[in-house]
Amino acid sequence: MALQSLDIERRSATTVPPPGVRTPAQVAKLIDISKCIGCKACQAACLEWNDLRDEVGVCHGTYDNPTDLSAKSWTVMRFHEAQTADGRLEWHIRKDGCMHCADPGCLKACPSPGAIVQYANGIVDFHSEHCIGCGYCLMGCPFHIPRLSQEDHRAYKCTLCSDRVAVGLEPACVKSCPTGCIGFGSKEDMVHVAAGRVAELKERGFAHAGLYDPQGVGGTHVMYVLPHADQPELYSGLPKDPTISPWVQLWKGIAKPIGLAAIGLAALGGFLFYVKSGPEEVHEESEAGPGGPAGPGGAQPPTGGR
């Protein structure tokens, strides 16, 4: 256990219950997209607290910098300009990063015991010292979040500042946000705060404003207030109804017990067959001579031509 004070709800590739004597509150981060000004203070705070220094990139002609998540950039602002029906400009700026799913696909896919844990407070965390670099979490994630480092061959993503949360602090991005766009607290409280904000947005003309807390992954511990919740794809491809891929569900669900049972039963069956039936032996004397008759008990080889 990396953080002794945080109980574990689920542990990757583990078949026994993880440590769990405490009953902490479920936490959540609420990102109110309607309040984001795209200043990237959260990105800077993330690098600062987690002591990461990603490579300095080049300008691609957009505000996106870096243009994508990486093993050293666990959160990035994604900028998207859109024109409304009445010809006005809308700027959708979304802080992208791990959603901390209640049913995490990364953890489901991970084959290394303890490399991914879900704390009892809802945070999904990678314990990199146990990571084997297989990339299965990349296949499990419905949000395309984890990134494999080409330097140490381990996967990285946002930890929701599990180390800060463990000692009663809010995540670094929350602390740095100058507009109060990012909130943090119990999931219950954040859902309540979001409901108030959604009502305000609706009053101000955003008829489809709503909370993004996708139930296909059991809800998430990072939620968005979206002015256009009916079209989450507007916000740089936020999936409308994310779920763990059915291929991954099959692979990490029913295939595991069936595969192991089939192999075990086949091995046992083969051994028992041999024990019961005895070996198929050739009787040298009866069959050695050309055309010699088969003795009693020796199988007579058929002689028909082919």
Added chain:
Amino acid sequence: MTTRNDQIERYTGSQRAAHWVSAISFILLALSGLALFHPAMAWLANLLGGGQWNRILHPFIGVLWFLVFARFALPLMGSNVITGGDLKWLAQVRRVLAHDASGIPPVGRYNGGQKVLYWVLLLGMLVLLASGVVIWEPYFADRFPVDLRRIAVLAHAVTAWGLILSIIVHVTASVWTAGSLTAMVRGKVSRAWAKHHHPGWYREVG
């Protein structure tokens, strides 16, 4: 004049070597693959030196297996064409297993079961190679779309079970058929063995 010591060569030295390199690779692949497949088998990762080494070595052993097995098996393709007689053999396999070979068409170099194994291994190996490259971190996986990787990793797992099950049958059959293991270790079989198990082949080489 034949005597009971008179032996026929069934496999050359290089065929035997290829078979056993292939067999050892397969066992390492099966164990390291199971470690990645099921949490109950995760401890097997220690066999190759722990999780990271298991992940690093498994695909390289896979490529070795592909090359050695292909070198061994492809020249044997001609002996593994499935014929009508093989289908009859397969239909009556219960009688074969009950030590009763009467009325079963004569077997050539390989019987129906061996031929089925041959094709299952060859085709399975191609599926494993293709799907394995698609999910091979850190060299190739990021060149493929994630949905293809998800399908590939499932196909890899399911094909691997198929081959593990086939190899369990193969090992059981070779131990059960007394003299087969010797054929693959020492390369030679007795005339009686050849005549009993592979009369068609015996007529060609005996």
